[in-house]
């Protein structure tokens with residue numbers, strides 16, 4: 001999609017600082033991101049996002065109250081107060097055409113009856129916070145802590161509001177703890193691996209923001225899933241923090257490029273069915289994506305929205321503001337920490353609303369759809385390039401601009417890979433071919449290919465993917481088990497685990513003769529166990545240092561053969577080992 005009005009870009013799309021949610025959006029479909037900001041919406045108190053905001057507001061008031069009073073009774077009182085405002089006559093009169101939640105005009109007496117349903121929704125989404133913790137025992141430093149204008153991730157201006165910063169005693173000291181509340185559900189381990197950990201990234205961005213703002217790093221970060229009564233501790237290791245910082249910098253670069261050149265690339269995916277633009281989007285049509293039948297109202301079409309299709313060589317008008325990329329140098333964790341600590345106070349940056357501001361199509365007639373159809377302007381301000389209507393946005397003959405690089409749209413195919421430093425897994429959303437991550441994933445598909453050919457099995461996309469996924473799951477599971485849930489293809493331990501898996505495959509043959517899938521499931525479980533053993537038993541060896549002595553061989557005798565004479569010397573006990581570990585070789589944690 002191209003936006004041809006630079007004023008619209010500067011007023012509605014361009015950000016002066018990056019929030020965690022915009023950073024996440026930069027990795028997804030930029031047509032959807034821009035479209036949701038540009039097109040007006042009808043308020044629906046039962047929409048998922050609005051119910052989430054309402055529940056947040058009730059919980060914020062709860063935690064702002066005196067600690068001893070934070071009970072379920074107070075929650076109910078606060079919810080009722082918010083309900084009165086939400087369903088007031090004043091609010092009703094501000095609605096366009098007095099629309100009810102289903103987009104149908106209703107009288108006030110009917111409309112106000114929705115409040116009981118609304119209250120039970122807020123209860124459903126928020127009350128289980130009492131299962132996560134006792135709010136009376138929580139020491140709150142601040143709710144909705146703003147951090148406008150701080151510079152993090154090696155030079156990216158950041159903004160946002162942190163739901164809660166608590167104070168907890170950690171190892172005898174009072175420390176900050178970041179808490180974010182989510183009314184949605186936690187991602188499964190599978191989805192975390194596949195789609196990334198945007199919730200974790202959000203907490204890690206807050207971690208850096210608090211360090212920049214308050215001068216002290218938080219001791220921990222958590223997400224409370226208040227609908228489900230669960231909490232998730234977010235890894236704050238330097239490795240995880242550094243990866244989040246890299247992604248944040250990349251997102252800022254994408255934001256700056258697309259707002260500069262006015263071209264917003266489409267990216268089809270599983271969420272297209274829920275996208276308010278799906279019935280207007282040529283890329284979705286080309287990919288066979290349809291509006292979900294679970295939507296209350298069908299999304300508007302391109303005609304209704306007044307979005308024309310134009311030639312691919314149409315001139316996009318980007319921002320009037322100069323392009324301001326994130327500082328390029330890759331900073332290490334240590335230099336990032338130094339630069340954050342030493343950062344001069346940044347000038348305040350105007351808060352950037354994440355919700356769509358005033359309607360630029362105010363003169364238009366509303367359509368009976370969540371997105372109100374604007375009357376087409378004399379000169380269209382946004383348009384879909386014709387090529388997107390003719391073919392897939394990411395297929396052959398791709399005329400879109402997947403990374404907003406401003407590359408001419410007709411002739412250039414976008415490369416699949418970028419090139420950079422080995423420690424940068426991705427650059428502008430493309431896998432860096434020189435990275436440790438690329439070595440890991442490409443090496444693994446090669447292994448899968450070799451195994452298939454050795455076994456005399458067909459080598460095609462399906463067989464290659466299935467075997468690669470099996471091997472990858474072994475690696476991911478083992479790595480997470482030894483890194484407190486962290487996973488990265490570029491981690492050093494990932495390389496070691498891949499080596500261990502090679503040995504597992506040699507010593508535990510793949511079940512090529514199996515006639516059911518159960519044997520493969522069984523192999524996977526055994527392979528995880530065996531690969532992990534290779535990795536964690538090595539810690540014992542490390543701890544022995546140069547005190548290792550081979551004095552007993554009984555375990556090496558054939559099964560059933562008793563050991564001969566008593567061994568010459570006992571195997572060193574753990575305490576002896578600890579004492580005997582040579583100077584300069586610190587003992588490391590060993591699994592039980």
Ligand code: SF4
Pocket residue numbers: 029030031032266267268269271272273275276277278281282283284289
């Ligand atoms: S339908 Fe899909 S590709 Fe089209 S704008 Fe929405 S999310 Fe993007």
